[in-house]
Amino acid sequence: GQNIDQPTEMTATEGAIVQINCTYQTSGFNGLFWYQQHAGEAPTFLSYNVLDGLEEKGRFSSFLSRSKGYSYLLLKELQMKDSASYLCAVRPNSGAGSYQLTFGKGTKLSVIP
Amino acid sequence: ETGVTQTPRHLVMGMTNKKSLKCEQHLGHNAMYWYKQSAKKPLELMFVYNFKEQTENNSVPSRFSPECPNSSHLFLHLHTLQPEDSALYLCASSQESSLNYNEQFFGPGTRLTVL
Numbered sequence: 001g002q003n004i005d006q007p008t009e010m011t012a013t014e015g016a017i018v019q020i021n022c023t024y025q026t027s028g029f030n031g032l033f034w035y036q037q038h039a040g041e042a043p044t045f046l047s048y049n050v051l052d053g054l055e056e057k058g059r060f061s062s063f064l065s066r067s068k069g070y071s072y073l074l075l076k077e078l079q080m081k082d083s084a085s086y087l088c089a090v091r092p093n094s095g096a097g098s099y100q101l102t103f104g105k106g107t108k109l110s111v112i113p
Numbered sequence: 114e115t116g117v118t119q120t121p122r123h124l125v126m127g128m129t130n131k132k133s134l135k136c137e138q139h140l141g142h143n144a145m146y147w148y149k150q151s152a153k154k155p156l157e158l159m160f161v162y163n164f165k166e167q168t169e170n171n172s173v174p175s176r177f178s179p180e181c182p183n184s185s186h187l188f189l190h191l192h193t194l195q196p197e198d199s200a201l202y203l204c205a206s207s208q209e210s211s212l213n214y215n216e217q218f219f220g221p222g223t224r225l226t227v228l
Contacts, residue, residue, distance in 0.1 A: 004155070033216060042117070042203065042219035043156075087156065091215075099144055099163065099209060101217065103156040 002026045004104035006088050011110045012078055020073045020107045022088035033101065034062050034073045035087040043087055047073070075109075083111045116140050117220035119204050125226045126194065134189040134223045136204030144209045145187040146217065147179060150201040162187060163209060194227045201225070 003025045012018040024032070031050040035043040049055055049064035049071060061074040073086055085106040092102060117138045126132050138145060147159040159173045162181040176198075178190040187204055201224050205217040 031214070033214075035219075042221045045214075045216040045218070048214040048216060089156075099146070099161045099207070099215075100158055101156075105153065105155045 002102040006104040026092040119220035136187040138206040142206040148203040
C-alpha cells in the first residue's frame with residue numbers, strides 16, 4: 001500500500017521560517033511534489049524533487065532523502081498570504097501509464113501576525 | 114481563459130438526480146484526471162485519461178461515470194449518489210512526457226452536496 005504522513009496543522013509567525021515534514025512509504029518512487037491549496041481554491045504546484053537534496057525556489061525550498069522516505073518544505077520570510085494547506089504527493093511508478101499521484105492529507109498552515 | 118476550468122462551481126442534488134460535472138483544459142495537455150477531496154482525507158484519484166483513453170479507475174462506484182470526448186474536455190456523470198459522496202471534485206491535467214516534471218494543474222473544483 002501507499003502511505004504518506006504529514007502534520008495536520010501548524011502555526012507560525014509572520015516573518016519567521018517554518019518547515020513542513022512529509023514521510024512516505026510507497027511501492028515505488030518516481031518523484032515527490034508539494035502543492036499549495038488556499039481554502040476554496042485549486043491546489044497549485046510548488047516544487048518537485050526526484051533526486052536527494054535541496055531545491056530552492058525563492059522563499060520556498062524543498063528537500064528530499066529517498067533512503068529515509070522523507071521530504072520537507074521550507075518556507076522563509078512568512079507572509080500572511082502563505083496561510084494555506086500544503087499537500088505532499090508521491091508518484092510511485094515510472095514509465096508509460098505512471099500518472100497516479102498519492103497525496104497526504106495536507107498540512108494546514110496558519111500564519112499569525 | 115485560465116488553465117483548467119470547471120463548471121458548475123457548486124452543485125446541490127438529491128439522491129435520485131442525474132447531473133454532470135464539466136472540466137476543460139486550455140493547456141494543450143494530453144492527460145486529464147478526476148479527484149475527490151473530502152474533509153480530513155487525502156485527495157483521492159478517481160479516473161485518469163491519457164490521449165482520451167481511460168488508463169486508471171481506482172475502484173470507483175459505477176454511480177460515477179467519466180467521459181472524455183477529446184483531449185481538452187472531461188466530464189463526470191453522476192447518478193443516484195449517496196450523501197457520503199458530498200465532497201469537492203477536482204479536475205486536473207498534465208503533459209505526460211519524459212522531458213518535464215509532469216506536474217498536474219488543477220481546476221477550482223465543484224463543491225457537491227448530496228441531500
